[in-house]
Amino acid sequence: MQKLKQLLRDEFGVFQWRWQLAQLLMVLFPINVGNRFRAVALKLAGFRIGHGVLIRGMPTIIGPNNWGTHLSIGRYSTLSVHIFIDLADTIAIGENVSIGPETLLITGAHEIADSPRRSGRLTPKPIRLCDGSWLGARCTILPGVTIGEGAVVAAGSVVVKDVPPHTLVAGIPAIIKKQLSEIGEDHISQKGGV
Numbered sequence: 001m002q003k004l005k006q007l008l009r010d011e012f013g014v015f016q017w018r019w020q021l022a023q024l025l026m027v028l029f030p031i032n033v034g035n036r037f038r039a040v041a042l043k044l045a046g047f048r049i050g051h052g053v054l055i056r057g058m059p060t061i062i063g064p065n066n067w068g069t070h071l072s073i074g075r076y077s078t079l080s081v082h083i084f085i086d087l088a089d090t091i092a093i094g095e096n097v098s099i100g101p102e103t104l105l106i107t108g109a110h111e112i113a114d115s116p117r118r119s120g121r122l123t124p125k126p127i128r129l130c131d132g133s134w135l136g137a138r139c140t141i142l143p144g145v146t147i148g149e150g151a152v153v154a155a156g157s158v159v160v161k162d163v164p165p166h167t168l169v170a171g172i173p174a175i176i177k178k179q180l181s182e183i184g185e186d187h188i189s190q191k192g193g194v
Helices: 002-012 017-026 035-044 185-190
Strands: 060-062 071-073 084-086 091-093 110-112 119-122 127-129 167-171 174-179
Touching (some): 035 071
Antiparallel strands (some): 110 119, 167 174
16 A cells, blocks of 8 residues: 555656646637637746737646746747647746747756666756747757847757857757847848848
């Protein structure tokens, strides 16, 4: 009986009741409906969610017991569908951040251990997505990375180190491809403007 109690404690000790209830309620809405309700559901589940946040589909979230304190999303940010969020450490998403579909935000890393089991001790590191940054579809952001203000990560990129503000990075691993202006001149000149 003691082993059963321990097994149940191990399996359900980190069960997030408010998060499960929020997910259950959101099943009623198709992906293209209820974007603001999903943000409210995340707030009710204990996360810090700013005004005007849109969440196009409920993200998959994993992490320890105190994970409500591990995620903050700033005002007017948008998360697309099928986002995976690993809250082994904190993830701070700034204001006006756009996150494309199927993006992975991974804070959990492991030391390399001996050959019987190479995945060693957990060594989580935080992720920070600064104001105005944009992650394209299917990006992977690895532990300890900061995406600078106004930076763009091209679709399919794997980011292993910090991205400076106002730069475009792409590739596996992501490298700087272009410096971006702070005031949008790139966009104007591409459209034939001034």
